[in-house]
Amino acid sequence: MRRAFIVALLIVGGVPAVPAQQPAVFRGHIVDAETGAPIVRARIGQPRPPVGRGGDVSNRPPEPPPVLTDEHGDFVLPSRPATIEISKAGYAQTKLSVAATATRLDLKLARAAAISGRVTDPGGAPVTTVFIGVFALTDTGESTRPVGSAATNDLGEFRVGGLPAGRYRVRFTDDPAVEGVDVDLRSGEDIEIPPVVGAAHCPDVSTPQIDASGPGRIRLGQPAAQGGIVRGRVTTATSTPLMCAIVTLRAARMPQVQVTTDSRGRYSVENLPPGTWSIEAGRAGYSLGQYGQSRPLEAGRPVDVRAGAEITDANIALTRGAAVSGSIADERGEPIEGVTVRASLVTMLDGRRVAMSAPGASTQKTDDRGRYRLYNLQPGRYVFSATTEEYPGVPGAGAAGGGYAPIFYPGTVDPNLALPLEVPAGRELTDIDLTFLNVRTVRVSGKALDDTDKPIGGAVLLARNSRTSSMLMEPRQARVGPDGSFAFEGVPPGDYVLQAMSPRQGAAPDFAVEFVHVEDMPPPPVRLQTSPGPTLIGRVDRDGGDVAANQFMVMPFPADLDRTPQIGFGPMGVTVNADGTYRAAGMSGVRRFTLMNAPAGWYLKSVTLNGRNVTDEAVDLGLTPLTYDNVQIVVSSAGATIDGDVRDNGDAVDSYTLLLFSTDRSRWFRNSRFVKLVRPGADGRFHVSGIAPDEYFIAALNTLQMSTSGAAGDWQDPNVLESIAAGARRVGLGEHQQATYSLMLRRR
Secondary structure: OOOOOOOOOOOOOOOOOOOOOOOOOEEEEEEEOOOOOEOOOOEEEOOOOOOOOOOOOOOOOOOOOOEEOOOOOEEEEOOOOOEEEEEOOOEOOEEEEOOOOOOEEEEEEOEOEEEEEEEEOOOOOEOOOOEEEEEEEEOOEEOOOOOEEEEOOOOOEEEEEEEOOEEEEEEEOOOOOOOOEEEEEOOOOEEEOOOEEOOOOOOOOOOOOEEEOOOOEEEEOOOHHHOEEEEEEEEEOOOOEOOOOEEEEEOOOOOOEEEEOOOOOEEEEEEEOOEEEEEEEEOOOEOOEEOOOOOOOOOOOOEEEOOOOEEOOOOEEEOEOEEEEEEEEOOOOOEOOOOEEEEEEEEEEOOEEEEEEOOOEOEEEOOOOOEEEEEEEOOEEEEEEEEOOOOOOOOOOOOOOOOOOOEEOOOEOOHHHOOOEEEOOOOEEOOOOEEOOOOOOEEEEEEEEOOOOOEOOOEEEEEEOHHHOOEEOOOEEEEOOOOOEEEEEEEOOEEEEEEEEEEEOOEEEEEEEEEEEEOOOOOOOEEEEOEOOOEEEEEEEEEOOOOOHHHOEEEEEEOOOOOOOOOOOOOOOEEOOOOOEEEEOOOOOEEEEEEEOOOOOOEEEEEEEOOEEOOOOOEEOOOOOOEEEEEEEEEEOOOEEEEEEEEEOOEEEOOOEEEEEEOOHHHOOOOOOOEEEEOOOOOOOEEEEEEOOEEEEEEEEOOOOEOOOOOOEHHHOHHHHHHHHOOOEEEEEOOOOEEEEEEEEEOO
């Protein structure tokens, strides 16, 4: 690999009296190779040595945090590093070994060169996610590993920067048939190679037990008489066929099925097990779409697959994904390379505003110019943020630590003050720029140990305390070292919660949580000690019906994000034995019980804990390994059933969302048994079964925003429910009751 100015300028500062002794500090000075001007905010990293194939990485110490050069181009490390990496946007990346006797490094950095280009298919359409490798060329041949790499975006564009002057070969690793392009680069040069024509890049999907029957077609490995057939096409909004789209079919208690479309946008799945299936399609450059979806961020319509039957018109039209672009700079206005930029979709969850991971390329790193491009975004309101998890803070910040705090658009370190932006369908927002602030931040650190005082595996999470936050953001993560230590840099003042999960073989993971208040100085080291958590023992009793007990799954969903795991729910639910008994471990924190994927007509009738009715209660089970040995769950087949049609100005409509929710406001919570959303069936009618006895509001809405999984959305906003309730029909439903309604479509 060719690097600029990395040999002659390593200066030995002296030989210690004892050769094995490390110098107290290691100093350096970085300047521009052409002008001699000091380079400010250059990143000085100390990479760990690579581990060979099959090597053990579990006991490797974490990399020391990097530092930045100050306004004079100087830096100080606490000891001599074995290897050092220097990077700065616009300059050639440099990596070199440090001599054992060196106490100082003086280095001149050359301006970086860059190679950019575009990849299209034979029809001129951009090809997304093609991986490009740039290999150095020398007199002895081509380097075995790329010195730089990139992937094409939704425009088919790519850019590889940070290259020193030299000769290179650009290879397109996903399409070996495309010949490499040789490029001669001078320092500071930016070369755009001619457009490259490659084949359309179809992603590889994996579906269990399939036989490939040709492009766009799969046959599941079961007798044909036991399954049905689903066929359809994926097109653009203007009916142009989309090749290489991924079609995903999902059903309760079934593994998902995936197939890619052929050159005409067609797909076919044969021998699909009977059941109710949802169908989703996606392709690079487009927003995700669902069958039966009339607009983005709306639930699709499921299809009922029957043995021996065939569905031939499960067509999905995809809209171009929206895009957002901009640049990221430090407090001096200089671009920063390698910053993670994220678009988080703002929605509602259990009455709270949350900014969730969004489908599409919603997370990207800035290039050598500090620029980024997010794409494949669905329309909606987004919070934009930039983080430098591995980037140091401002030199001279003092003993309180350093680190740039995550920054939120339009320019705040407080997520409660973030300004969500509306991203229209298929549009591009440009110049969404962010500048990191020189604010006081600290280091939050500690140790994460299991219940035997051994270091845990995995990561520690740091999140804003939900009790003091008006908008909930995804937590930050830090790796746990071999001694159990962890650290978060760049933490601004505020109230936080630390969480740790420790895997346990064949059981639910152990869990720990601690609350932390951050001011101007680092808080004391935090000790996170995981515990197996509470265990629930009881039985599921069936009130009526002849469905086997082990066909029911009860999920104790988190009802307090601070005191239950924020990534995953720990255990995946209460698995019921054939005799109705169950034992569920790892039930830490505050939870509500929910019946998941119940057989038709069944509902959760009651949950009692030590004789107390907790059916709709947020139960604090604690964090210690207690055992609750008398948790009785009753499910009933006597749920009410409703069906009917929806009309608009007298005409029947088949695209709407039916919302059924209790008139009792205290029952408007996440996964409530008194709130149901359904989409119409193939005949345009709605059908809802397994309804718990209560008085309800019922409304048919032309649109209702929700996440892809349906777990979050407008319907979890009490203000939205109040506005819908104002004009909704009131109905009373009891056990075994069946009712038919004809509703008028309400437009929102």
